[in-house]
Amino acid sequence: GCPKDDFQEELVIRPLHSGDIYASFQFRTLWETDFMRGNKVSHYRLFPKSLGQVISKFSVRELHISFTQGYWRTMQWGQPFLPSPPGAELWVWFQDSVTDVDGTWKELTNVLSGIFCASLNFIDSTNTVQPSASFKPLGIGNVTDHRFLRYATLPREIVCTENLTPWKKLLPCGSKAGLAVLLKSEKLFHSSFHSQAVHIRPVCQDWQCKTTSWELRQTLNVVFDLHTPGQGKLEWSLFKMFSRTLTEACPLASSSKIYIDITDDPQGEQFEVSPATHLLSQAMVLGDRRTFSVYDLTQQITFGTVRSLNLLIRWKSRDMLRPLLHAERYVAGYGLQTGEIHTLMYNNHPYRSFPVLLLDSVPWYLRLYIHTLTVTSKGKDNKPSYIHYQPSKDRVRPHLLEMLVQLPPNSVTEVTVQFERALLKWTEYTPDPNHGFYVGSSVISSLVPSIVAMDTNSTREQPLFSSFFPCKEESSYFMRVYTEPLLVNLPTPDFSMPYNVICLTCTVVAVGYGSLYNLLTRSFQIEEPSPGLAKRIANIIRKMRGVPPL
């Protein structure tokens, strides 16, 4: 018969301590099929056909693409469920049957550019790297040769309705039923942070892992600013956030739930949620055990007598929390000749130290000087235990720096490296050259120690938001932090002058040529004074007559 497929949707709403509200949508389709074997799949039901064709045509094993507008403020908002850097980020693990990975990568980026209406075709060898340690596969499989991994970011990419619409079309119910009706672009883009992503990977069907199925997760994270609606009242509702309420679950979904994070307020002192629910669920997420109120949309009583659900969260007081791992990055120095990149990593754990993998991909026109790399923690030198550095080649590939740094407890680690700014050819500048050039975010991946023991069985039934990153150890969980992108100015030539410059420089060369030519081909002679005009005419007449001149 047909391979089984399954669709789940969920929405997690977490009130943040700064008063903002964080909403995270996840839509997951599981499909027990094998794209890789010879039989072509022709009957698509819940899994979108465009993505299925992409997987089979380009022999993709894992694909992760995200489009983000805004920067996630870790200090105010805590950790996101799914981190992403500003702009577009794409990383792909190919199957080991692919012979020409670079060519396949180029075609893949162009096809994805068409599917998502984004300018991913600007991804080429000058901003693609092959990280050796930072991006291990998140699904199952035994390919770990990082020759099959490609990672690229476009920090300049802007996300708008044009990108949201094709993303929504990939959902089985589209934007007609279920949680996706809330995704209205005029409200979603009127927010502090908006990120939509697509993650495709192979997963085990059960704990014995006899069969694998393909998992497609579409996630959308959005943070609504407290002050944007202009009311200033600490009150949130679905209608206020999305200008819609929910009326039914997606009929094709096997599970459709809304989770509201009430961990920080189990007694209802800080905020109250209405309509109240008695369904509670606990889950381990980001090293912490959290409690959620659950609203099951497949049950008709959730919608009540008015047949629509408008959740309301009203704040009563506020508090603050500090995340365990946090990073910042900035450019130091003045002038357009040199500069220094500083990356600061904060470890806020009171007594545990843990290692982090820092990945930096710097474009070729900022020439890094790796002998100026310094890593200091608490004022002392902290030598990284693993450094993988691939220098850039002009106009071909960017710098790749990966380091494993041990962060001491309760400290700030500073990584600095000096660079020199290059002068580019006039055609290589963007039309707005004085805006500056973007440097993609650094990626900091680490295993952060967890206070509570965690469950390592990844095939058990869990809410989607807690099952994204696989958990290998009980005492630590995987976390990825992205820093800010950098905006760097480069010296510019005068763009109005190409013809003038060519003329002037060739003139100087010609002056050299002319002087040397004169001196080389002529010899000194005594100058005879030239006769006056009358004499010259007389000479001409004499020549015509055949008489010797004067």
Next chain:
Amino acid sequence: MAAPLTLLLLVAVTVRAALYRSSLADLISERVEVVSPLTAWKRVVEGLALLDLGVSPYSGDVFHETPLIIYLFHFLVDYAEITFMLADVITAVALYLSVKDYNKQVFRKQKYALEADRYPLDCLELIRSPKEMQYIPLKVAMFYLLNPFTILSCVAKSTCGLNNAVIALFVLSTIKGNVLLSAIFLSLATYQSIYPLTLCAAALLYLLQRQYIPVNLRRFSFWWFVAQYAFMYLGSLFVIVGLSFFLLGSWDFLPSVYGFILSVPDLTPNIGLFWYFFAEMFEHFRLFFLCVFQINVFFYTVPLSIKLKEHPVFLIFMQLAVISIFKSYPTVGDIAASFIKHHKASSASSLNIFLVSCVLLACSALFPVLWHLWIYAGSANSNFYYAITLLFNVAQILLVSDYFYAFLRREHHLSHGLYLKRKDGSEATLVLK
């Protein structure tokens, strides 16, 4: 003679050591007029650091020095300052000895020509006497060592100083008549930057003259000597390149060093003509103009050799000047090397030379000002710096052609007499026709 030279060397070393210890050393090693992507010390240190990290220095685009420099500085990186001061000292001593030897030969030739009555009677005042030429070698060494361009280049630890030392040793061995050493030093100079290849013709002409072999294309002895020299030169070049291959085990350094010099991918501003020209070049014509500019450097060899075949030492200096103006990444260190011909100034056009030298000085003062305005203050743009670059290069070209003119005029007077009369007996003027 040894005492004043030693005093000069001490003064020069003291000045450089004082500057090394001051805070100016870091400032000078960042200046684009003094260092280029080919010669910067920062890049040498970066290359050594990459080697320590286990990455080939040529896999990136930061390091463009030859493998022998890596090998040299692998051991000497802690004594870098002493190395560069020593290179300057060697250059000065080599120049001193070579000028002294050359003067001896000039006097010998003059003596024979006087005895053979070859000079017209009225140009006796143009003939050089031993007394006036006694201090010329010292002056040349002083001019090189105390030249602010040389001092800046040394304090910045630019590897141009090493290149100048090799070229000076080449000049010394050529003037002494040592064919093998001349070929070896020339191949070392060519190995480091391709342009000294043009000095081959000058060396050949001088050595042929010294061995009394006439430059006649139909004689076997001429071709035999050329073949010998070419064999020695190419042989040592191949040996050095092969040694470089075995040092790092790959041919990566060929595109990184020679490909870089010839194809000019890095457009960092410098005092030359290439950077802004290729920054503003239409893509369609890039290869064409690249070829034109590179051929321009090598192109003057044959005409200059034909014109100056009787004066090969002056030919060497002319070639050095042409290289330092038109090469792809010039620095002030190259300019310093080409100024050595100053001692041959004749009085005829010294006013012209004085004016042009003033222009050069003014431009050198304006370079840092306009750079600061463009890069740091943001109130000027790249055109200002480019304009001063143009002016600097035009001044250099005019200086070179003035020296050439003065030289040719002196030679003309020596063979035709100083006071020339026209047909009707009145005083004549000389023009170039």
